[in-house]
Amino acid sequence: MPVQWLCKKFDELTLHELYAILQLRSEVFVVEQNCPFLDADGKDHYCFHLMGWEDGLLAAYSRLVPASVTFAEVSIGRVVTSPKARSKGFGKYLMQYSITVCYRLFGRTPIRIGAQLYLKKFYESSGFHQAGPVYPEDGIDHIEMVLE
Numbered sequence: 062m063p064v065q066w067l068c069k070k071f072d073e074l075t076l077h078e079l080y081a082i083l084q085l086r087s088e089v090f091v092v093e094q095n096c097p098f099l100d101a102d103g104k105d106h107y108c109f110h111l112m113g114w115e116d117g118l119l120a121a122y123s124r125l126v127p128a129s130v131t132f133a134e135v136s137i138g139r140v141v142t143s144p145k146a147r148s149k150g151f152g153k154y155l156m157q158y159s160i161t162v163c164y165r166l167f168g169r170t171p172i173r174i175g176a177q178l179y180l181k182k183f184y185e186s187s188g189f190h191q192a193g194p195v196y197p198e199d200g201i202d203h204i205e206m207v208l209e
Contacts, residue, residue, distance in 0.1 A: 064113045064120060064151065068162050071106045081119040082110060089141045098199040100139075104130055109166060111159055113151060120146035121155040125163050134173040134207070135163050156187040160208065170209045178202040 069078070076121055086100050107130045113121035120143050126136035137159045142152045163172055176184050178195055181204060189206040 064115045064154075066111065066113050066158060068109050068111045070109055074110060078110075078112060078119075082112070082122055085119050085122055085143055086139055089144070090139075090190055093144065094201070096201060105139050106139075109162070110157070111162055113155060113158075115146060118143060118145060120149075121151040122126070123155055123159045125159060125166065127167060128170070131175070132173040132205075134171045135167045136173050136175075137163060138174065140174075152183070153186070156184070160187065171207055173205060173207050175203050176206050178204055181206070 067078075074082070082101070090100060091097060104126065105124065107127060109125040110152055111123045112119055112154070122139065122141050123137050124139040126132075126138055128135050130136070131138065137156070140152075140155065143153065157165065160172065164170075172189075173192065174184065174189065176189070179202075180186050181191065187208070189208045191204050192207040193205040
C-alpha cells in the first residue's frame, strides 16, 4: 500500500493523528536519541503538520513552521521517520515534499532549519547549506541551514 500524505493545521488534527505524532516524536527524539527535552514547545498550534501514513502507521512526519515562529524565515522542523519504516526512502521524500508544501503554503521564500549536525549531508542533498556555527541544543550539536 502506498504512503498517504496529509497536511493539516493543528486544529484540524484528529486525536488519533495528534497522539501518533506525539508518540513518534517522543519515540525518536526522546527515547531513541536518549535526549530528554520538552517536545511540546508551544509552537505546534501555529504550524502545519505533514504526515505520511502507511498501513495505519505514521511512517514519516514534519512540522511546517510559518515565518516568525521559530526563525524570521519559514522553517521545517521535527523531521522524523518511524524506526518501523526506515530504509524505504521516506526521509528523502519527506524533505522534498515538506519543501514543496512550504512553498505552496507560504510562497517561494527561504526556508531555515535547525539541523542536527550529523544530518548535515542529508539536508544538503535537499539543497540546504550551512548558515551558522555549530551550537549545542539539548545535548546534541546542531547547525542552522538555509534553502534559498
